[in-house]
Amino acid sequence: MYVADEKRYERMRYTRCGNSGLLLPQVSLGLWHNFGSNGNYDNMLAMCQTAFDNGITHFDLANNYGPVYGAAEENFGRILQKSLGVYRDELVISTKAGYDMWPGPYGNWGSKKYLVASLDQSLKRMGLDYVDIYYHHRPDPATPLEETVRALDGIVRSGKALYVGISNYNKEQTIAAAELFRMLGTPFIINQRRYSIFDRSIERDGLKDYAAAHGIGIITFCPLEQGLLTGRYLNGIPQDSRVRTDGRFLKEKSITEETLEKVRSLQVIAESRSQTLAQMALSWILRDGDITSVLIGASRPSQILDNIGCINARPFTSGERAAIDEITARP
Numbered sequence: 001m002y003v004a005d006e007k008r009y010e011r012m013r014y015t016r017c018g019n020s021g022l023l024l025p026q027v028s029l030g031l032w033h034n035f036g037s038n039g040n041y042d043n044m045l046a047m048c049q050t051a052f053d054n055g056i057t058h059f060d061l062a063n064n065y066g067p068v069y070g071a072a073e074e075n076f077g078r079i080l081q082k083s084l085g086v087y088r089d090e091l092v093i094s095t096k097a098g099y100d101m102w103p104g105p106y107g108n109w110g111s112k113k114y115l116v117a118s119l120d121q122s123l124k125r126m127g128l129d130y131v132d133i134y135y136h137h138r139p140d141p142a143t144p145l146e147e148t149v150r151a152l153d154g155i156v157r158s159g160k161a162l163y164v165g166i167s168n169y170n171k172e173q174t175i176a177a178a179e180l181f182r183m184l185g186t187p188f189i190i191n192q193r194r195y196s197i198f199d200r201s202i203e204r205d206g207l208k209d210y211a212a213a214h215g216i217g218i219i220t221f222c223p224l225e226q227g228l229l230t231g232r233y234l235n236g237i238p239q240d241s242r243v244r245t246d247g248r249f250l251k252e253k254s255i256t257e258e259t260l261e262k263v264r265s266l267q268v269i270a271e272s273r274s275q276t277l278a279q280m281a282l283s284w285i286l287r288d289g290d291i292t293s294v295l296i297g298a299s300r301p302s303q304i305l306d307n308i309g310c311i312n313a314r315p316f317t318s319g320e321r322a323a324i325d326e327i328t329a330r331p
Helices: 041-053 071-082 084-090 112-126 145-158 171-184 207-213 225-230 257-272 277-285 301-310 318-328
Strands: 014-016 023-025 027-030 058-060 092-097 131-136 161-167 188-194 217-221 293-296
Touching: 023 027, 027 041, 027 301, 041 071, 041 084, 041 301, 071 084, 071 112, 092 112, 112 131, 112 145, 131 145, 131 188, 145 161, 145 171, 161 171, 171 188, 171 207, 188 207, 207 217, 225 257, 225 277, 257 277, 257 318, 277 293, 277 301, 293 301
Parallel strands: 027 058, 027 293, 058 092, 092 131, 131 161, 161 188, 188 217, 217 293
Antiparallel strands: 014 023
8 A cells, every 4th residue: 555755745845826825836747648548557656656755746637638538537536546545635636628628519618518517527537526726728719708717616616626727828818817706706826827948928928927916826837848958859859759759749840959059058057056957947937936836747757856856956046047048039
């Protein structure tokens, strides 16, 4: 029987999520990759146990994470039943709905019918009575925002979620949703957005500063740009890389010499900080204290152990910050 490491909470730092009472680990585990029907179950189990043994209490899913759709939730449900489930009250489990999940007009976007039905299915797959955070996965241009917000509010009131969040909403969309949630008294606490050294969109659209000023948490995904910010591709494209095995996200055409030269320059800075490039990229996201948590993906437990090395890194100097900005500003 699995017994969690007694020192797990000594290895992680936790940040309050917006103005809520919920604390999230600064590093969370996303089950976007490697938890589908094509993954190795024993490896999935080992990754989740390694994460929890090191203080990662937050596990992030979505209804269509796979392949196939729903497989990540099903596999995580097996992991809960086999080992982690005895620690349910120490876990923060989130899932999402908003992308295509089943055929027809009711299996996508942001209608109340879809959001309620999808969560019921997700809970069944994971063997749970509730999730801690339920997200609307993306803005819906056709469904009135008020319908989506009221659906999420009703889900909390039903007891099937403790908090709600949004994902991929820009600053203006976040402001509009937050005002509706405020009027309803909904525990809206977080927005999930893409953010990395190479992708500064939440800085450009103003969301990062707005959320920090208004008590809204931000959790970021794709912090390592699908492996680009690990140095994995500096000496060619490995046969077992996502580029070769899963071309949905990182395309070979994106790995240009200009990009690789930026990665090499960033790696020099990381080495001067006694960090791996991946650790520095994660530390950089957490540098200002206004990002609640950073979502990592992993294909093996050792990657999780390396990534959490970002937690105790020394602060960036003004010179390091300027150098990183200069590198990423290159054409």
